[in-house]
Amino acid sequence: MGAGGWGCRGGREVLLAMDGAAMVGWARAQADVAMAYVTSRGGAVGIARDAYPYATAVLASIALFNVSAYLFPLFISWMYSGANLKRRYGAEWAVVTGSSSGIGKAIAMALARQGISVVLVALDDQLLSATFKDLKKAFPAVAFRKVGVNLAASDGSYMGPIAEATADIKVQLLFNNAGYIKTSFFHLSDLAAQLANLECNATSAVRITHHFYQRMMRDGMRGGIVFTSSAAGFIPSPFASMYGATKAFISEFSACLAVEAKASGIDVVAVHPSPVNSNFLRGAADLDMFKKAYAAATGPDSLPGPIFGALACGMTPWRDIGTFAIFMRIVMKILDFSFMTWGFALAAPLMPDYKNNMKKAN
Numbered sequence: 001m002g003a004g005g006w007g008c009r010g011g012r013e014v015l016l017a018m019d020g021a022a023m024v025g026w027a028r029a030q031a032d033v034a035m036a037y038v039t040s041r042g043g044a045v046g047i048a049r050d051a052y053p054y055a056t057a058v059l060a061s062i063a064l065f066n067v068s069a070y071l072f073p074l075f076i077s078w079m080y081s082g083a084n085l086k087r088r089y090g091a092e093w094a095v096v097t098g099s100s101s102g103i104g105k106a107i108a109m110a111l112a113r114q115g116i117s118v119v120l121v122a123l124d125d126q127l128l129s130a131t132f133k134d135l136k137k138a139f140p141a142v143a144f145r146k147v148g149v150n151l152a153a154s155d156g157s158y159m160g161p162i163a164e165a166t167a168d169i170k171v172q173l174l175f176n177n178a179g180y181i182k183t184s185f186f187h188l189s190d191l192a193a194q195l196a197n198l199e200c201n202a203t204s205a206v207r208i209t210h211h212f213y214q215r216m217m218r219d220g221m222r223g224g225i226v227f228t229s230s231a232a233g234f235i236p237s238p239f240a241s242m243y244g245a246t247k248a249f250i251s252e253f254s255a256c257l258a259v260e261a262k263a264s265g266i267d268v269v270a271v272h273p274s275p276v277n278s279n280f281l282r283g284a285a286d287l288d289m290f291k292k293a294y295a296a297a298t299g300p301d302s303l304p305g306p307i308f309g310a311l312a313c314g315m316t317p318w319r320d321i322g323t324f325a326i327f328m329r330i331v332m333k334i335l336d337f338s339f340m341t342w343g344f345a346l347a348a349p350l351m352p353d354y355k356n357n358m359k360k361a362n
């Protein structure tokens with residue numbers, strides 16, 4: 001006979017007695033000890049039956065606090081949806097990158113509706129010219145400027161035209177929104193194209209933010225800085241690794257700045273939208289998992305309200321927007337990131353996208 005035990009009831013120790021054959025391993029014990037693990041040295045670790053209610057209460061409190069700390073600020077942020085940023089910051093001018101279409105264009109229009117003038121920054125193409133013309137026509141009392149630049153240029157040469165076009169105005173609102181996705185197995189992709197994606201989605205936002213944030217601080221201006229990130233930044237994003245990584249980067253970067261900037265009256269927010277129908281889909285049309293996720297996509301016009309709310313409420317440095325992003329955040333609270341990635345990696349070869357990419361590889 002081997003013996004070892006742990007447990008307590010009214011100060012009385014409870015010992016476990018085990019047959020030699022069951023010396024090491026899980027054992028169900030009699031009396032007050034519900035379950036015990038018996039070690040090779042004959043010691044045991046167990047749970048006393050009357051500790052159950054306490055353990056349950058402690059675990060439930062932790063879970064409740066975790067979910068409430070997420071949902072309560074989200075609710076307050078939602079209450080602020082569509083907040084008036086002109087009133088909050090006394091803002092006259094905003095810079096919106098990627099404002100020739102999709103979410104950026106919707107943000108520019110929502111700002112103009114509040115009487116805030118907008119500098120549109122996007123690729124120097126027909127789309128930018130058309131949006132610039134549309135906005136001027138729709139909001140004749142509001143001033144617009146356009147800067148046509150390639151934010152994927154690795155030398156940061158886009159900063160010259162942006163700085164020049166904004167030298168004489170006070171920019172209190174900055175929306176780092178330009179971005180796109182490239183899909184394929186990473187090893188099959190072109191490195192230069194991946195690095196261009198990194199520049200546009202992440203590095204350009206660093207350069208642009210450095211420029212305008214420094215000016216806001218120097219001139220003691222209140223204001224807001226927003227990064228359009230994505231749920232892809234907090235879940236593994238296979239076949240779009242650079243996209244997921246750039247979004248993780250800007251969310252983290254944004255959170256760090258949020259802490260530095262708040263006391264100076266500057267709100268910094270990263271938003272994680274759920275799928276939105278926009279030109280963005282052109283870059284991801286060949287992914288099966290995107291087609292499934294985009295079945296319930298919303299339009300870009302639903303985004304500015306919650307984005308402005310996130311800035312104005314000041315309680316959500318990370319603002320998940322829409323069912324998909326909120327659901328995935330709660331899943332990530334339950335499943336550890338490494339555990340989730342491991343499970344995903346095991347299951348990945350069964351995915352149609354994985355098989356399609358394997359076909360391309362061979």
Ligand SMILES: NC(=O)c1ccc[n+]([C@@H]2O[C@H](COP(=O)([O-])OP(=O)(O)OC[C@H]3O[C@@H](n4cnc5c(N)ncnc54)[C@H](OP(=O)(O)O)[C@@H]3O)[C@@H](O)[C@H]2O)c1
Nearest residue numbers: 098099100101102103122123151178179275276278279280
């Ligand atoms: N759509 C979604 O489901 C979704 C979900 C989560 C996050 N997001 C993020 O939301 C942001 C906006 O995307 P969207 O859905 O509105 O897509 P979109 O309609 O394609 O808009 C992207 C904007 O970025 C501009 N842009 C792209 N590459 C550029 C470059 N190299 N230089 C300068 N400007 C460039 C585009 O200009 P051109 O049109 O001229 O190329 C366009 O104005 C992106 O950062 C995206 O990652 C989108």
